[in-house]
Amino acid sequence: MRKRRRISLAICLFSIIPLFSCYFVQTCNTAIAVGTSLSAEPSSFTMPLGTSAQSLINVSAKGNPAPLLVNLSASSITGVSTNFNPQQVIIQPSSGEWNSNQSILTITVSHAANPGVYTLTVYADFGVIIQNVNITLTIESGGYENVAVGGHVVDSNMLEITTGIIMLVVAVLITVSIIKYGKKHCI
Numbered sequence: 001m002r003k004r005r006r007i008s009l010a011i012c013l014f015s016i017i018p019l020f021s022c023y024f025v026q027t028c029n030t031a032i033a034v035g036t037s038l039s040a041e042p043s044s045f046t047m048p049l050g051t052s053a054q055s056l057i058n059v060s061a062k063g064n065p066a067p068l069l070v071n072l073s074a075s076s077i078t079g080v081s082t083n084f085n086p087q088q089v090i091i092q093p094s095s096g097e098w099n100s101n102q103s104i105l106t107i108t109v110s111h112a113a114n115p116g117v118y119t120l121t122v123y124a125d126f127g128v129i130i131q132n133v134n135i136t137l138t139i140e141s142g143g144y145e146n147v148a149v150g151g152h153v154v155d156s157n158m159l160e161i162t163t164g165i166i167m168l169v170v171a172v173l174i175t176v177s178i179i180k181y182g183k184k185h186c187i
Contacts, residue, residue, distance in 0.1 A: 034063025037098070038124045038131040045107065046138040049115075052108040055135060057084070059124050060100035061091040068093075068126060072103055075121040079113025080137065082106070082120070107137070115141045 037060040045053045059070050068091040074082040082105060089101035105122065120135040 036061050036126050036129050036131050038133045040133045040135050044136040047109045048140045049111045055105045057103045057105050059089050060098045062094050062098045066093055071125040073123045077118050079110045081108045109139055113139050115139050
């Protein structure tokens with residue numbers, strides 16, 4: 001009788017273990033997909049300083065028995081910021097067909113970036129597998145024209161700022177002169 005109980009208990013435990021492992025797979029995102037894919041459209045940008053652009057990130061998987069939570073991230077480039085909307089995508093379960101989800105990647109090039117050609121790598125962490133896709137960024141100086149002033153080459157943007165400051169100083173001096181003139185002649 002005792003031997004029979006042990007066998008029954010062992011059979012019961014072995015039949016329950018798959019239920020727990022299935023629950024663990026679904027809640028802990030350790031479902032392994034047979035196939036994964038990551039793409040970016042467009043995957044090449046020419047961007048002046050101080051501009052933004054968007055790329056559609058397509059994340060796909062097939063053969064995953066449970067919903068798959070995929071985390072997106074990107075490599076860093078000085079002066080370039082990235083933002084995923086959303087940063088996490090869920091791929092619904094599939095047996096053999098491809099299921100996909102999308103995120104919009106916004107790339108912003110600040111004025112602190114150095115002009116040149118860079119590779120921005122986008123990563124998709126499927127839990128066990130990490131896929132990546134490259135986006136080529138050509139950062140341009142912004143199209144500001146250089147102007148020769150007194151034999152020196154000056155950025156036209158800087159020239160506009162300097163001209164604006166000079167005009168402000170002249171306006172203040174004229175205003176002060178009018179006030180002084182008005183006080184002398186109005187008394």
